[in-house]
Amino acid sequence: MPITEVQVIDSHTGGEPTRVVIDGGPDLGTGSVAQQLEILKQSHDSFRRAVINEPRGTDFLVGALLVTPTSKSCVAGVIFFDNVKFIGMCGHGTIGVVATLAYLGRISCGVHQIETPVGIVSAELHQDGSVSITNVPSFRIAKNVELLIPSVGKIVGDVAWGGNWFYLVDDHPCRLERNNLEQLTDVSWKIRIAINESGFPDVDHIILFAPDAEELNDPEITTKATMCSKNFVLCPGKAYDRSPCGTGTSALLACLASDGVLSEGETMVQKSIIGSHFTGRFLWENKDRGTVIPTITGEAYITAKVNLVFDSRDPFCEGIATE
Numbered sequence: 313m314p315i316t317e318v319q320v321i322d323s324h325t326g327g328e329p330t331r332v333v334i335d336g337g338p339d340l341g342t343g344s345v346a347q348q349l350e351i352l353k354q355s356h357d358s359f360r361r362a363v364i365n366e367p368r369g370t371d372f373l374v375g376a377l378l379v380t381p382t383s384k385s386c387v388a389g390v391i392f393f394d395n396v397k398f399i400g401m402c403g404h405g406t407i408g409v410v411a412t413l414a415y416l417g418r419i420s421c422g423v424h425q426i427e428t429p430v431g432i433v434s435a436e437l438h439q440d441g442s443v444s445i446t447n448v449p450s451f452r453i454a455k456n457v458e459l460l461i462p463s464v465g466k467i468v469g470d471v472a473w474g475g476n477w478f479y480l481v482d483d484h485p486c487r488l489e490r491n492n493l494e495q496l497t498d499v500s501w502k503i504r505i506a507i508n509e510s511g512f513p514d515v516d517h518i519i520l521f522a523p524d525a526e527e528l529n530d531p532e533i534t535t536k537a538t539m540c541s542k543n544f545v546l547c548p549g550k551a552y553d554r555s556p557c558g559t560g561t562s563a564l565l566a567c568l569a570s571d572g573v574l575s576e577g578e579t580m581v582q583k584s585i586i587g588s589h590f591t592g593r594f595l596w597e598n599k600d601r602g603t604v605i606p607t608i609t610g611e612a613y614i615t616a617k618v619n620l621v622f623d624s625r626d627p628f629c630e631g632i633a634t635e
Contacts, residue, residue: 314624315621315622315623315624316336316621316622317336317619317620317621317622318333318335318336318337318363318619318620318622319333319334319335319336319617319618319619319620320332320333320334320363320616320617320618320619320620321334321412321415321416321614321616321617322614322615322616322617322618323408323411323412323612323613323614323615324408324554324612324613324615325404325405325407325408325411325555325610325611325612326404326554326555326556326584326586326588326589326590326610326611327554327555327584327586327588328372328374328404328553328554328555328584329370329372329373329374329408329554329615330373330374330375330376330402330404330405330408330409330412330612331363331364331369331373331374331375331376332375332376332377332378332408332409332412333363333375333376333377333378334378334412334416336620337359337377337378337379338352338355338356338359340352340356340379342380342382343382344382344427345379345381345382345389345390345391345427345428345429346429346430348379348389348391349391349398349429352377352391352398353398358630360375360393360398361630361631361633362620362622362629362630362631363375363393363620363631364393364394364395364631365395365631365632365633366628366631366632367628367631367632368620368631369395369631370395371395371549371550371551372547372549372551372552372553372554373394373395374392374393374394374399374402374404374405374408375392375393375394376390376391376392376393376402376405376408376409377390377391377393378390378409379391381426381427382427383425383427383432385425385432386424386425386426386427386432387413387418387419387424387425387426388409388413388418388426388427389426389427389428390405390406390409390426390427390428391428391429392405392428394547394548394549395549395551396548396549397548398429399476399548400428400429400430400475400476401428401429401430401431401433401447401448401474401475401476401559402475402476402558402559403445403447403474403475403555403557403558403559403560403561403562403590403608403610404553404555404557404558404610404612405558406426406428406433406435406443406445406558407435407443407445407558407608407610407611407612408612409426409435410424410426410435410437410443410445410612411441411443411611411612411613411614412612412614414437414441415614419437420437421437421438421439422436422437423435423436424436424437428448428475430448430475431448433445433446433447433448434446441611442609442610442611443609443610443611443612444607444608444609445558445607445608445609446605446606446607447474447475447558447559447562447605447606447607447608448474448475448562449597449603449604449605450472450473450474450475450562450563450565450566450594450603450604450605450606451472451473451566451601451602451603451604452470452471452472452473452563452566452567452570452602453471453472453473454470454471454512455470455567455570456468456469456470457469457470457471457479457507457510457512459503459506459507459510460506461502461503461506463502464485464499464502464503465485467481467483467484467503467506468481468483469481469482469483469503469507470567471507471512471515472563472564472566472567473563473566474558474559474560474561474562474563474564474565474566474606475558475559475562476516476517476559476560476563477512477514477515477516477517478515478517478518478519478559478560478563478564479503479504479507479512479515479517479518479519480519480521480560480563480564480567481503481518481519481520481521482520482521482522484499484520485499486499486520486544488520488521488522488542488543488544488585489585490585490586490587493552493585496520496544496546496552496585497546497550497552499520500518500520500544500546500552501518501546501550503518504516504518504546516547516548517545517546517547517548517557517559517560518545518546519543519544519545519546519557519560519563519564520543520544521541521542521543521544521564522541522542523539523540523541523542524540524541524542524581524583538574538575538578538579538580539568539573539574539578539580539581540580540581540582540583541564541580541581541582541583542582542583542584542585543556543557543560543564543582543583543584543585544585545557545560545584545585552585553584553585554584554585554586554588555584555588555590555610556582556583556584556588556589556590556610557582557584557590558590558608558610561582561590561592561606561608562592562606562608564582564592565580565592565593565594565604565606566594566602566603566604566606568580569594569596569602569604570602574594576594576595576596577593577594577595578593579591579592579593580592580593588610589610590608590609590610591608591609591610592606592607592608592609593606593607594606594607595607
């Protein structure tokens with residue numbers, strides 16, 4: 313009976329784990345990362361399930377498969393996935409990939425290009441180990457989308473893209489506290505269903521956010537940032553993001569920019585529901601269209617270097633289904 317091994321390096325970015333597959337992935341050909349993703353979707357979804365789902369993984373783990381980039385300017389190509397599907401882009405995951413490449417000795421401090429299915433992103437590894445990613449162009453497509461949800465009430469939010477599709481809500485009935493995760497998850501999931509049914513079927517992330525009074529009272533923070541926000545982010549598989557969410561922060565920056573709340577080059581601090589931080593800023597790509605280029609800065613830490621063993625005799629070799 314065949315037994316195969318897959319080499320991975322685990323890390324966490326602001327508490328959110330990333331599992332980077334460095335060897336043992338399927339042959340995806342020599343096309344662009346977007347084309348390699350299609351092959352992975354069509355022919356090797358069992359690989360995604362095996363790497364990310366129980367009993368080897370968990371519902372809040374994000375996977376990152378290193379692949380060969382087509383652009384010679386890129387140090388790596390990467391395909392992200394979670395327990396539900398493949399993801400176009402992942403901010404915390406990209407920071408984790410950069411930390412992993414540095415741990416392997418493949419990159420040093422400086423600016424590096426990484427090819428993702430939704431485009432090339434730039435990442436700078438700083439001397440202190442932090443990473444700044446310049447994300448794909450981000451924008452809002454709908455403002456003040458109103459939903460009426462039974463047992464929740466009226467919800468108003470914006471639909472925006474930051475590498476994934478988000479519905480962002482700052483007026484909601486929930487306390488943004490770690491001891492309130494059950495209500496936050498329940499309300500966010502109801503919002504997810506409602507926004508999908510209201511004409512936005514591609515939205516698969518929900519963000520509840522609000523100004524963070526604790527950070528606003530910290531002189532060390534306020535001297536470096538124009539505004540501070542705290543969020544709860546519900547991911548596609550119904551797990552919450554432990555990090556402040558890089559693509560979600562990018563989508564929020566696009567909304568703040570369009571509303572004139574945050575100016576080009578100003579810094580904001582985005583805090584997650586567990587208290588970890590990202591900083592974000594943007595440059596206009598096209599002000600008339602409301603398209604920004606976000607830069608997100610955070611830190612990742614290596615937690616494990618292991619071989620995953622796939623034994624074909626194992627009835628759960630391809631993972632325990634989440635649906």
